[in-house]
Amino acid sequence: MFDHQVTDVFFDLDHTLWDFEKNSALTFAKILVDNKVNVDFDGFLEIYAPINMQMWALYRENGISKSELRYQRLKQTFDRLEVLVSDEVIDKLAHDYILHLSSFTHLLPNAKEALEYLYPKYRLHIITNGFQEVQTKKLRGSGIHHYFQKIIDSEMAGVKKPHPYIFEMALEKAQVDPKNSLMIGDNVEADILGAKAMGMQVLHYNFHKDSDHGECIMINDLIEIKSIL
Template sequence: MFEHEVTDIFFDLDHTLWDFEKNSALTFAKILAENKVDVDLASFQEIYSPINFQMWALYRENKIGKSELRYQRLRQTFDALNAPISDELINILAHEYIEQLSTFTHLLPNAVEILEYLSPKYKLHIITNGFQEVQERKLKGSSIHHYFDQVVNSEMAGVKKPHPRIFELALERARVQPRNTLMIGDDLEADIQGARAIGMKVIHYNSNNATTHEICIMINDLIEIKNIL
């Protein structure tokens, strides 16, 4: 399947192992109710999700910072809903969202099964653009932290995927050459193209109903990795 032996596998976290959409929806259901914010949750999620995606793209390109990302994704969502809300309350919700998000621990289908399958044969690692304190809590809260040798995040690297430096740092810490590695992630630009650019093998996990492509191996369920490795 692959030209060189794979010894180390690097996973993205959100949308690849950790069920971001489900956990995020549960978090908002809790904090909106607790803060007596009267909006329809389904409508909120429908508007928030693409805005959050856009904000993360800007963050990845260093066009906005962490605090602006956290504020703007909520401000733009409430504005689109025509729901009046103060900046003070938005800042409270933004803080509580980060605090509460990692308390929900749903993983994507077959995540634990594939980690159990891979861990005896390969060294497993994480490369994530997420915030360090949040990602650590997600890994520990969902009881998958022990599967991973190295957990590299964008704050640690000083750059975000797809910048080559974050992948290079991960390879340095894992003490492995790119030809012996595999990156598995959901984001075509950040995970797949970023990893390929420095010589890593890649599998695109299509957890977001992305357009089918011929760029690399594409899977729709993590369990399909068993047929590849």
């Protein structure tokens, strides 16, 4: 299935193991009510989701800072909804979102089953572009932190996937050759192309229902890992 023996498996976290969409929606359901923001909830989520993706793409390319990402994704959503929300309230929502997000612990279907299967056979690690103060809480809260030997995030590395250095740091910390490593993630540019450029083997978890890109094996359910590794 793969060109070389795999000894180490590196996972992305959000949209790959941790159910970002569900946990994010639950967080907003809480903080919008707590902050008395009167908005159509389904309409808010529908507009917020693509804006958040755009902001993250800009953040990966160093087009915006962490604080700008947190502010702009909310500001632009409220502007599109034509709902007037003060900067003070937006800043409070941005703070509360980070505070409460990791308290929701839903994983994607079969994430734990896949990790249980892999854990005795491979060394497992995380490479994430998420924020350091949040990602560890997500892993601990959802009960999967103990599966992973090394957890590398973009704030620790000083760069974000697909930059080569974050993969280089991860490989160095895990003390493994790229050719014996497998990266599993949902984002073609950040996870798949980024890891391939470093000589790692790759597996695309097709969370976003992308069309077949021919870059690597693609799976639509994490349980399929059992038939591949």
